[in-house]
Amino acid sequence: MVTRTTQGTEKSAKAGAYGDEETRPQRVSRNPQRTHAMILDAATEEFAAHGFGGARVDAIAARAQTNKRMLYHYFGDKEGLYVAVLEATYAAIRSAEKNLDLTHRNPEEGMRELALFTWHHFLDHPEFLSLLVTENLHEARYLKRSDKILAMHSHFIGELARYGDRVTLWPEDTRGMLPLDEILSSPSDGVFIYCCGPEGLLTATERQCAAWPVGALHVERFAAKPQPEAAVGGDSAFEVVCRRSGVTVMVPPDKSIIEVLEENGVSVLSSCLEGVCGTCETAVLAGTPDHRDSLLTQEERETNEYMMVCVGRALSDRLELDL
Numbered sequence: 001m002v003t004r005t006t007q008g009t010e011k012s013a014k015a016g017a018y019g020d021e022e023t024r025p026q027r028v029s030r031n032p033q034r035t036h037a038m039i040l041d042a043a044t045e046e047f048a049a050h051g052f053g054g055a056r057v058d059a060i061a062a063r064a065q066t067n068k069r070m071l072y073h074y075f076g077d078k079e080g081l082y083v084a085v086l087e088a089t090y091a092a093i094r095s096a097e098k099n100l101d102l103t104h105r106n107p108e109e110g111m112r113e114l115a116l117f118t119w120h121h122f123l124d125h126p127e128f129l130s131l132l133v134t135e136n137l138h139e140a141r142y143l144k145r146s147d148k149i150l151a152m153h154s155h156f157i158g159e160l161a162r163y164g165d166r167v168t169l170w171p172e173d174t175r176g177m178l179p180l181d182e183i184l185s186s187p188s189d190g191v192f193i194y195c196c197g198p199e200g201l202l203t204a205t206e207r208q209c210a211a212w213p214v215g216a217l218h219v220e221r222f223a224a225k226p227q228p229e230a231a232v233g234g235d236s237a238f239e240v241v242c243r244r245s246g247v248t249v250m251v252p253p254d255k256s257i258i259e260v261l262e263e264n265g266v267s268v269l270s271s272c273l274e275g276v277c278g279t280c281e282t283a284v285l286a287g288t289p290d291h292r293d294s295l296l297t298q299e300e301r302e303t304n305e306y307m308m309v310c311v312g313r314a315l316s317d318r319l320e321l322d323l
Contacts, residue, residue, distance in 0.1 A: 036074050038064040043071075044085050048127035051134045052082050052142070079142065086135070087148045089128045093121050094152040103159055107166070111194065123279075126271050132222045133272065136198065180208045187212040196220040214299055224274040224311070225294035238314040242266055242323040243285055257309040257319075266323055268309060275311035282309050286320035289313070 042063030046055045057078055061068045075081035100117060102110040122129045135143055143149055160167045170178055184193070184205070193216055195205045202219050209217040235253040242248070242261070251260045258268050258280060271279040275293030284307055291301045293308035300306070309321070 035064075035066060035070060039066060039071055039074060039081070040084060040088055043081050044089065044127055044131075047082055047085055047134070048130040051130075052078075052138065055082075057081075079145075083142050083146050086131060086143060087146055089125070089131055090149050090152055092125070093118075093128065096121065103162065107163065115194075122277070129222065129271065129277060133274075133276070136223045139198065180204055184208040184212070187216070189213055191216060193217045194220075199223065199225065215297075221276050221294045223294075224276055227292050235313060238316070239318045240314075241286075241318065241320040243320055245323055247323075251313070256311065257313070261309070261323070268323065270310055273310045275308045278308065280308055280310045281306050283322035284319065285322055287318050288315040289319060290315045 039060065043055075043060045045063060046060045050056075055078075057068055057071060060081070061071055064071075071081060075084055097114075097117065100113060102114060105113065135141075157169065160169075172178075178201070187209075193205070193209060193212070195202060195217065196219065199221075202221060202225075206217065206219065237250055237252050240249050240251055240257055240260070245266055247261075247264055247266050249260045249264050249266075251257050256273075258270055258273070261268055268280050268282065271277045275295060278293075278295045281295075284304055289304055289307040290313040291307060292311045292313065295308065296306070
């Protein structure tokens with residue numbers, strides 16, 4: 001009796017507190033993997049948009065719909081979160097690379113396929129390009145902290161082993177600087193040079209290849225190339241005519257062509273806004289552009305057929321563009 005009465009009393013108390021048992025509040029299920037992924041996605045957007053220094057932890061937490069305490073719980077601190085973002089973005093491209101069939105191609109075809117794959121990946125994932133620019137500015141300070149990223153390169157290095165002494169690995173920390181004066185001492189027809197890395201390496205390679213045939217050297221930059229100092233008196237205003245849209249604007253000294261065009265309703269596809277990626281390349285129909293990008297070769301600049309409107313200006317009073 002006592003036992004039954006106690007159970008009945010407990011049941012009545014529960015019903016009185018909640019009403020119908022089916023209306024009791026449900027426990028919110030927590031999903032650590034989902035929270036971790038949301039933080040990582042939000043951090044990728046924030047770091048890509050503002051760099052490491054400009055990114056804010058509270059903004060990342062707001063994007064991820066969580067609180068800062070969870071960021072520190074999963075990633076330790078802002079630097080740990082940034083390294084995790086780098087690891088995730090590198091893991092994506094390295095995973096996609098494994099689908100390339102480079103093993104059964106000759107070196108030239110394989111290099112071409114890898115280069116095209118890389119450029120398409122950059123176009124599909126502009127956040128990766130932004131993160132690379134940030135790391136170049138930091139001289140790979142945070143990339144060096146990740147053992148995971150170093151291990152990701154082993155797959156590609158393993159594929160190169162089949163070419164024997166035709167491929168030479170040259171780790172700077174153990175072998176020092178590349179002896180460019182020896183490697184590039186003899187210009188040769190039919191030999192192509194592909195170079196990517198810090199600005200010091202790119203500048204030295206360009207200087208060493210000055211006597212090589214036109215088109216032999218191909219460089220890839222992720223940060224803007226140092227430009228000559230502006231002429232005495234600074235930049236001047238100039239007129240830009242957009243032939244297809246019928247819009248004519250005046251570009252003042254303190255604004256870029258792309259800024260003024262956007263303000264006047266002419267949209268131009270862009271990404272880096274530093275003259276590095278080539279997304280905003282535009283055909284020049286009349287006038288003389290002042291090339292300030294880091295992409296066009298000297299020969300391409302001299303034709304004045306195209307320009308990067310994110311950084312380029314005008315040497316003539318008027319430019320006519322295919323926009």
